[in-house]
Amino acid sequence: MAATSKSTRTRANAKPVMDDLSDRAAALRKELAELGEALAGAGALQAGVAREAAETRVSELLESGEHLVSEMSRQLGRTEKQVSQAVRDKPLQALGVAVAAGFLAAIIMRR
Numbered sequence: 001m002a003a004t005s006k007s008t009r010t011r012a013n014a015k016p017v018m019d020d021l022s023d024r025a026a027a028l029r030k031e032l033a034e035l036g037e038a039l040a041g042a043g044a045l046q047a048g049v050a051r052e053a054a055e056t057r058v059s060e061l062l063e064s065g066e067h068l069v070s071e072m073s074r075q076l077g078r079t080e081k082q083v084s085q086a087v088r089d090k091p092l093q094a095l096g097v098a099v100a101a102g103f104l105a106a107i108i109m110r111r
Helices: 002-041 044-089 091-110
Strands: none
Touching: 002 044, 044 091
16 A cells, blocks of 8 residues: 555656646747747848857757756656655555545545
8 A cells, every 4th residue: 555655646746847847848849939930030141140049049948958857857766765765664654645635636526
């Protein structure tokens, strides 16, 4: 039963992380779309300069995104280890928390 609690907590901790990553990915897509629109409106002479600026910005955004994913992955790993240790240290408390979370989820989903 402790394994169920661990997986429930891990998924619960992973959901905000994944939601955050999804939000940031959507923001990156929006910025890239805005850059594309800016390029479309640029004149012939400015197109080369704008393209270089856009490529630089895109590479910066990609690097930032990769760094963010890496950091979130490390954070998720640390959190999983902490949850596992807490479940091992206090299995009855972890079971109680899992039961309470299931009860609350059932109440919320029922409405």
